[in-house]
Amino acid sequence: MRFDELVRSGGPVVTAEFPVVDTDMAALVRHADRLRGWADAVNVTDNTAAHAHASNVAVAVALRGLGLEPIMQVACRDKNRLALQADIVGAALHGVRAVCCLTGDDVTAGDEPQARRVFDLDGPQLIRVACALAEGRYLSGRAIDPAPELLVGAVENPGAPPYSHRVDRAAKKIRAGARFLQLQICYHPDRLAAFMAGAARAGLTSRAAFLPTICLVKGAGGLRFMNEKVPGISVPAETIDRVEKAADPSRAAYELALAQAGHALSLPGVRGLHLVDFRGGDAVPRLLSDLRISRRLTA
Amino acid sequence: MSQGPVTSPGPVTSPDPVTSPDPVTSPGTAGHRAVAAVEHAVKGPVFDCRMCGQCVLHSTGMTCPMTCPKTLRNGPCGGVREDGRCEVDPSMRCVWLRAFERSRRLPWRGHFTDLRPPVDNRLAGSSSWINLLTGRDRRTPPGWQP
Numbered sequence A: 001m002r003f004d005e006l007v008r009s010g011g012p013v014v015t016a017e018f019p020v021v022d023t024d025m026a027a028l029v030r031h032a033d034r035l036r037g038w039a040d041a042v043n044v045t046d047n048t049a050a051h052a053h054a055s056n057v058a059v060a061v062a063l064r065g066l067g068l069e070p071i072m073q074v075a076c077r078d079k080n081r082l083a084l085q086a087d088i089v090g091a092a093l094h095g096v097r098a099v100c101c102l103t104g105d106d107v108t109a110g111d112e113p114q115a116r117r118v119f120d121l122d123g124p125q126l127i128r129v130a131c132a133l134a135e136g137r138y139l140s141g142r143a144i145d146p147a148p149e150l151l152v153g154a155v156e157n158p159g160a161p162p163y164s165h166r167v168d169r170a171a172k173k174i175r176a177g178a179r180f181l182q183l184q185i186c187y188h189p190d191r192l193a194a195f196m197a198g199a200a201r202a203g204l205t206s207r208a209a210f211l212p213t214i215c216l217v218k219g220a221g222g223l224r225f226m227n228e229k230v231p232g233i234s235v236p237a238e239t240i241d242r243v244e245k246a247a248d249p250s251r252a253a254y255e256l257a258l259a260q261a262g263h264a265l266s267l268p269g270v271r272g273l274h275l276v277d278f279r280g281g282d283a284v285p286r287l288l289s290d291l292r293i294s295r296r297l298t299a
Numbered sequence B: 001m002s003q004g005p006v007t008s009p010g011p012v013t014s015p016d017p018v019t020s021p022d023p024v025t026s027p028g029t030a031g032h033r034a035v036a037a038v039e040h041a042v043k044g045p046v047f048d049c050r051m052c053g054q055c056v057l058h059s060t061g062m063t064c065p066m067t068c069p070k071t072l073r074n075g076p077c078g079g080v081r082e083d084g085r086c087e088v089d090p091s092m093r094c095v096w097l098r099a100f101e102r103s104r105r106l107p108w109r110g111h112f113t114d115l116r117p118p119v120d121n122r123l124a125g126s127s128s129w130i131n132l133l134t135g136r137d138r139r140t141p142p143g144w145q146p
């Protein structure tokens, strides 16, 4: 089933983060082959963590050519409204249907902190603009014929302050037109549970597919990195400690992800998962089988 | 190889109606600049106003969103630190956290979650007071339908 149809159908969804690539097309094909077996769609990042890489449009188009369903992330940090619209429409020309709208980390989070930050639009505005494109018009009002077929989504971080406002922010994104929300990895199960309960209460979970992120890391180092270096992610010291002091830290890291995934799937309104795999090997198929998620992909 | 015909940029939607050349309400005129100077003198010290010319303080807990390093109008971003400090500038508290807290004490707090349209960059430096009176601050591109 096409990813946009799957999201609209209400069935379970598993998405994955596509690893960053630069110029190695063979690596891109290898990653695509690995993910093809279990991901309904794969997120193509847009200069993730404010580091330059092969562009989101180029990678999304390549994956489309390889028969995968790309979710093209579009961030507000590097481009103004003209460039953002051009990217979405240009990718749609090649059959890229799903876009995920982000505000984006600041340039200071990356390796070129000297860069000018743009943020001409913000995340919710970009969602609205992408929906306008799907309705057949640019922000200026100029018609696009035929209108691109787009499924517009976004991200939200249930684990960042102000916690009690995050459901309202998700609601704003859904009002703007987001039909799926990939949730930032959250190492505080209570925050994710409160967020999902609020989203279900507000009637949001029937209007958009909520997909909490699960990160598969190799050990405590990965957790510490996220805690220290990734904006908006906090990993409790006890969690890092528990993995670090375990007899088999790699296994403990896997079990942490499995427990997080099981907890996320038990929450009301969660439609599936977004998986970020830093372990490689058979980690993801094993996770899905341990969670008893069967994959019937028809890509 | 032929270069092909020069393509037209497509149908152009009607340009913004030219603001009336009124000596006070038209941005850029001496009258407008004088009002903008007064506005800045009043709002600068109180709100750290950045003179975007399309004031939304009433719906953002009287906190200027242009002081957010990402200039987000619909914030807070996902990078707010655990202790409430800003992702970009850890020496300050997240502007949107402050906006959220202050907005809850206002009788019209419902507007906090409004979807605010993209900034019209042409209005930077002009007086939002005059733009409010003339309705110029509420004019959005035709494709923006909230």
Ligand code: SF4
Pocket: B067, B068, B069, B070, B071, B072, B075, B076, B077, B078, B079, B080, B081, B085, B086, B087, B088, B089, B093, B094, B095, B096, B097
């Ligand atoms: S943390 Fe707050 S003030 Fe800083 S960039 Fe994000 S929204 Fe703006």
